[in-house]
Amino acid sequence: MKARVHIMLKTGVLDPQGEAVRHALGSLGFDGVNSVRQGKVIELDLKDGTDEATIKDMCERLLANTVIESYKVEIL
Amino acid sequence: MHAAVVVFPGSNCDRDLAVALERAGARVSMVWHKDTAMPDGVDLIGVPGGFSFGDYLRCGAIAANSPICSAVKNHADRGGYVLGVCNGFQILTETRVLPGTLLRNAGLKYICRAVPLTVVTTDSAFTSGYDAGQTITVPIAHHDGNYHADAETLRALAAEDRIAFRYGDNPNGSADDIAGILSPNRRVLGMMPHPERMAETAHGGTDGAAMFAGLVQHLEHA
Numbered sequence: 001m002k003a004r005v006h007i008m009l010k011t012g013v014l015d016p017q018g019e020a021v022r023h024a025l026g027s028l029g030f031d032g033v034n035s036v037r038q039g040k041v042i043e044l045d046l047k048d049g050t051d052e053a054t055i056k057d058m059c060e061r062l063l064a065n066t067v068i069e070s071y072k073v074e075i076l
Numbered sequence: 077m078h079a080a081v082v083v084f085p086g087s088n089c090d091r092d093l094a095v096a097l098e099r100a101g102a103r104v105s106m107v108w109h110k111d112t113a114m115p116d117g118v119d120l121i122g123v124p125g126g127f128s129f130g131d132y133l134r135c136g137a138i139a140a141n142s143p144i145c146s147a148v149k150n151h152a153d154r155g156g157y158v159l160g161v162c163n164g165f166q167i168l169t170e171t172r173v174l175p176g177t178l179l180r181n182a183g184l185k186y187i188c189r190a191v192p193l194t195v196v197t198t199d200s201a202f203t204s205g206y207d208a209g210q211t212i213t214v215p216i217a218h219h220d221g222n223y224h225a226d227a228e229t230l231r232a233l234a235a236e237d238r239i240a241f242r243y244g245d246n247p248n249g250s251a252d253d254i255a256g257i258l259s260p261n262r263r264v265l266g267m268m269p270h271p272e273r274m275a276e277t278a279h280g281g282t283d284g285a286a287m288f289a290g291l292v293q294h295l296e297h298a
Binding site: 014 | 133134137138141169170175176177179180181182183184222224225226249
């Protein structure tokens, strides 16, 4: 089975990289980009039957830093 | 005083930290990240700067889950002294030994230069060799040194006098100009600037030396 974990900075945590991307889009002529938030996607190839609680445990203990990041688990 | 300096794949300030401690009079053991315990009788653990595990995933995240970090955490939990510098500070926040985290520098650039720091508190073994309010010059060399914590944590750090150092010119966007913080028992210090790189005259300055001298003096008599 496969799972995909989406990790984003929490609302309220400044994202200077997203801000730099927003500026770069503006300089390419893309008007109207109000904000850009950059995150990461981690794909996991897992033993069949791995439950979502185990994947959440992986997120809590390593994949995300819950001080600043939120995560979402998607089972594929 | 017996100090242990942890070495991870990608550490690059481990030797400098060991030399600074030795010059101050400490006996130093180097400890490998796969070790599961500290040598007997270790008073202080140094977690050095560098790019442990290539900064993969997040700076310090993989090192924080290495076998030796359980021993570092146990040492801190038992009231032992720990000094984390740069990547060492990042590792101590990832292990949750210290609160908050270090984000990408606000200006997105890697910054490597000497910066002015204000000594905010002298109430710790790390900072007792300085005067409160003193300005010292210590180099920084990091891409992710932008200290971030929630408002409640920032209030607690200030109220409990646990901000050890503040930047004079905040080079990286850190909240409350924070360059280094102490644990509630004041025995764990995490800081982004490198005192071990300003510890003898050949470094161009010796403002970091008082930290190592103070630590050795305090722990010799502890």
